[in-house]
Structures are given as C-alpha cells and as structure tokens.
Amino acid sequence: MAKITKPLSDREIKAAKSRDKDYVLSDGGGLQLRVRAHGSKLWNFNYIHPITKKRVNLGLGAYPDVSLSKARELRQTNRQLVTEGIDPKAYKQEAIAKQKAQTEHTLFNVAQQWFEVKSDSITADHAKDIWRSLELNVFPDLGQLPIKKISAPYVIDVLRPIEAKGSLETLKRVVQRLNEVMIYAVNCGLIDTNPISGLKSVFKKPQKENMKALAPNELPELMRAVANASIKKTTRCLIEWQLHTITRPSEAAGARWEEIDLERKVWTIPAERMKKRREHSIPLTSESIALLEAIHPLSGHREFIFPSDRDPKKPCNSQTANMALKRMGFEGRLVSHGLRSLASTTLNEKGYKSELIEAALAHVDNNQVRAAYNRTDYLEQRREMMSWWSRNIREAAQGSLSVTSTSYSSLND
Template structure:
C-alpha cells in the first residue's frame, strides 16, 4: 500500500528546529524541505530524470524567501516539464543563461559594439560628436538598461526635456542615432524588433535654416575683418586656408604636413578625414603655398600645420574659425562652413562648370549610379578654377586698401 504523505503547513515549517544532522520534511509529490544544522531551510524538488531515469534533486530556493505556496507552484510547473520530456534542472539553467545574457546586453554595451563599426565610416570629429551626444543625453538614463527593456515611451520621456529647451536639431540627431543602435540590436538578435522606429512623430520638426554665409559682394568686408582682427597668426592663416581651399572646418583644422606635396602642388586629404570617406585632392595655388610658408616657422617641425595653442601636438579645434568669426562681429551672419557656400556661389556666378565646383567641395553625386561610375576628381581641370578663386580673394583685399 502506497505511503500517504501529510502535506506540510507554514506553522510546521516555522516550528522545525535544527538538529545535529540535517533532515527532510516532505510535502508530497516530490516537494521537500531540507532543515540544516545551521537552521537554514532549503526547498528541493525530487524527481526522476525524464531521459536518464535517475532520481535527482532540483534546488528551488530558501524558506521563507520562497513561500510554501510558491514552492508548490514551482513543483507543479516542474512536473509539467517532465511530462513533456524536459528536465526542469536543465530548463532552469537555460533560463538563467538567458536572463544573464539579457542583463549583460545593456544599452551602453550594445552602443559600444555599434559605435565600433559606425566610426569606421565617419570622420574622427563626427565620431566624437556622436559619442559625446550619447554620453550627455542618453547614457545617464539608459546606461545599464538591457536593450530588451528599451521602449518608445521611456526614450520619449528622456528626449522631451531637450525638445522643451528648443534643441530640436539635437533631438533629431539623437533619434537617428538611437534608431541605428536599436536596428543593430535587432539585426544581431538581441531584440525581436526596433521599438523606436516611429518616435520622431512624437516631436516637433526642426525648421530648416540656411547656413549663415556672405554674398559674393561682401567678400572684401570679410577680408578686411580678417586683416584687422586681433587674433593669433595660426587662427588668421587657418581662416584664409579654409577660404582658399573651400574645405570643411574639420578638414582645414586637421591639415597635416605629410598631406602636402609642394612639388606636385597638391594637398591630399585621406579618406579617414573626409565626410564621405573618399580621398580628396586639392590643387595648391600660389596663395595657399604662401600660407604654408608662413606657417612653417610656427609648425614646420610638428605634425599639424595649424597646431592647437593648448597642446601643439594636436590640431586646432574645428570650431576655432567659428569662434574667431564671432569675435570679429560675424555672429548670425557667417559661420565657418559658410566660407564654402561663399566660394560655391561666387564660382557658379562666374559660370564655372558645376562638376568642377562640386568636386572642389568634395560633394558626392546624389545620383548613386552616376556617382559609382564617376570616380574622377577633375584635378587638372580644377587648377584654373582654384587659381581664379585665390586671385579673386587677393583682388578683394586690394579693393579695400
């Protein structure tokens, strides 16, 4: 006749006292509680392995942290697994591993993995800007959050205060970056779908504003301001270098001596420093070579043509020209990137070929098929245009003397 086990009660478990040796109280159905000499009470589920057909124990937890009712529920769940041929102990290990994987794949960890790939396709300055924006606005709130716990409402709540301050462009860029990170997590199977795909509709759209620049007839005023400004030689020559070469602020500020070929009269910017990750060659004119000659006594023995004041081993900050233009009275009127627009407008008005102007600006054709086949940079044909532009700047200076 089968032995009938009397079910345990909380009162009985609480009253169970430790002995010299551990002993077991049974609740029936394989559920047991082990009373240890030190007084701890541990739940066990004793069962026959569904495949090995051997008796084994599954530790469930400590009493009273795990109540009698919850221990019985886990025992019933374990029996259901055994009925399906699943070992509850192996199932528990798998669940723990999955939980650990979820906890380990925090937003910060996944962001670092995404960024390691992303930064290979962008310039160093752009990469720095991306990571700083995440450190400033996102990581303080989502640093240790598992990517599986990222939700649209949670992210919207983080971004709303930034929108309230009027920083709509910042919100727009952050949304783009957050979506890239979550797309990365989706593609690697860390989440089933990107929950942030539609969050941009929760925010105001930034109004498009034209880049602050000058009209071609205002070039003499700019030259006059540069000549009479109370600024360091390095900053003055950097402004002129950027104006003559039509380069982006970061490209001009980061100019290296080893990129300059004075014999061939060409400045070659490597792909790693270009926005579109394509090598960019710029014909050097008489005026740009003269600027380099002026910089040689200052930085000729260093790596960068325009070294930083604070640390000569580093280049000038890409905001150096912007700050100088503000001090010269051009705030709201001209930004450093606008020097390119000034050159472009002037050259277009002079009817230079559009392809030559676009090549000088290192723009990539928006027509992807045409861009894929058109790999020429028109270097030789750009020489007369660059010489005209440099001479035009000299003429503007003479007109105010």
C-alpha cells in the same frame, strides 16, 4: 514486469569510488549520477525529447554542490516540462540567454558595439560628437537598461527636457542616433523590432535654417575684417586656408604637413579625415602655397600646420575659425562652414561646371551606381578653377593685409 530502480542514498553517493571508466548510478525517474574516472560526480536528467522522441541528457550540476534532495527537485521540475511538451534543455538555454540579456545587453553595451562599427565610416570629430551626445542625454537614464526593456514612453520621458529647453536640433540628432542603436540591436537578433522607430513624430521639429554664408559681393568685407581683426597669426592663416581650399572646418584645422606635396602642388587629405571616408586631393594655388610659407616658421617643425595654442602637438580646434568670425562681428551672418557656400555660389555664378565644383567640395554622388563608375576627382581640370577662385579672393583683399598679399610681409617676420 518493469524494473524498479532503487532510489539512491547520501551514504551510497558518498561511498561511490571512481573506476577506470565513467559509470552511472540511477535514482529513478530519469535522475542519474555519473561518476567520472577522475573522481567528480555529476547529476544528469535523462529524458525523452517531447518532439524528436530521442534520449537527451541535461546536466543538473555537480555533487555535493547540488545535493540529492535538490537534484530530485530539479528532476521533478524538468519532468513537468516534458509532460507539457517543453524541452528542458532548450528551456534552460533560453533562461540563461534572458539572464545574459539583463546583464550584458544593456543599452550602453549595445551602443558601444554599434559605435565601434559606426566609427569606421565617420571622421574622428564626428564620432566624438556622437558619443558625447549619448553620454549627456541618453546613458544617465537609459544606459543600464536592458535593450529589450527600452520602450517609446520611457524614452520620450527621458528626452522631453531637451525639447523643453528648446534644443530641438540636439533632440533630433539624439533620436536619430538612438534609433541607429536600436536598429543595430534588431539586426544582431537582440530584439525583434525597434520600439522607437516613430519617435521623431512625437517631438517638435527644428526649423530648418540654411547655412549662414555671405553673398559673393560681400567677400571684400570679409577680407577687410580678417585683415583688421585682433587674432593670432595661426587663426588668420587658418581662415584664409579654409577659404582658398574650400574645405570643411575640421579638414582644414587638422591639416598635416605630411599631406602637402609641394612638387605636385597638391594637398591630399586621407580618407579617415574626410566626412565621406574618401581620399580628397586639392590643387594648391600660388596663394595657397603662400599661406603655407607664411605659417611655416611657426609650425613647419611640427606635425600639424595649424597647431593648438594649448598643446602644439595637437591640431587647433575645428571651431577656431568659427569663433574668430563671431568675434569679428559675423555672428548670424557667417559660420566657418559657410565659406564653402560662399565659394560654391561664386563659382556657380562664374559658370564653372557643376561636377568640378562638387569635386572641389568633396561631395559624393548620391547615385551609388553612378558614383561607383565615376571615380575621377577632376584634379587637373580643377586647377584652373581653383586658381581663379584664389585670384578672386586676392582681388577682394586689395587694400587689405591678407596673408597671401605681398604687402603682408610682416607675417613672416
């Protein structure tokens, strides 16, 4: 005859004293109260796993926080799960995970984790631009939504106003970045699939425009405009520095004196400041060095070659040259990034080897295998090409007061 367990009473539970070792009081049906040696009393539900058929203990909480009557309710709930072939412990863990997902795995929190990884492979300026676009266009409406509740229809409704304003380039970038966050969530096991993978097909596509740049024969016009413009000396030097070194706006604006090696005549930009996170060395021509000599009285005692007016301890804004070109009347014809295109076109027309031009532009070979084996930056081979390019700029500036011209000695006053 099966042994019948006498149900526990509150009086019996309260009277239970600790002993040298833990011991168990049974209420029947798998409900047990474990009295610990240090005095605490913990409820357990002891059951046979529906699949493995092994004995399992599931903690239900401590007495008196969980009363006898509440413990019996929990026993009944868990017995029903076992009857249905469900493991109560796994069921509880899944419920906790779901609750955690509601509070911890919001789009904002997941985006922060993704951004921490993303930031290691991009420049600081680009990282700032990415996060700002999410702050403005995504987080206000979607930030606190659990990642599992992100859906295409909801995201479309949130992003439609950007499309309505005609900001299609912004929209394209936001959709791309939001997709990267969702793919990160998939890879982390937070969601099974990316529900917005086809989102870009829903919106209008921006018209692709070529980088606004001048033709090689328009370089003299540019040099005249720079010479006659009512701009600060720092800005004039920055524009010509970017032109002579063929660097990106952010790379030129953030140049530091410590990056310059006058003995070797090389400017080395560290990997963390480069778009492709790869160190870039640039041969310095006599004209480039003349630029440094011209700006040295203003910033030689500071960290940055082109310091900000508002805070000289920081570099000038990467858009400084761009805004100056607009004020000179080049809006719609030239952006500061287009100075690289002007150089590239000129050097290609001159017949220089494409690998030297690509190295000067700090372009990384899209063929990853080939790039892995070809580590040379053609530094010495580029010296002659860069010298020709600087001479070409100087010749285009004849009759104008360029920074590198000896007739522009007033800059050093």
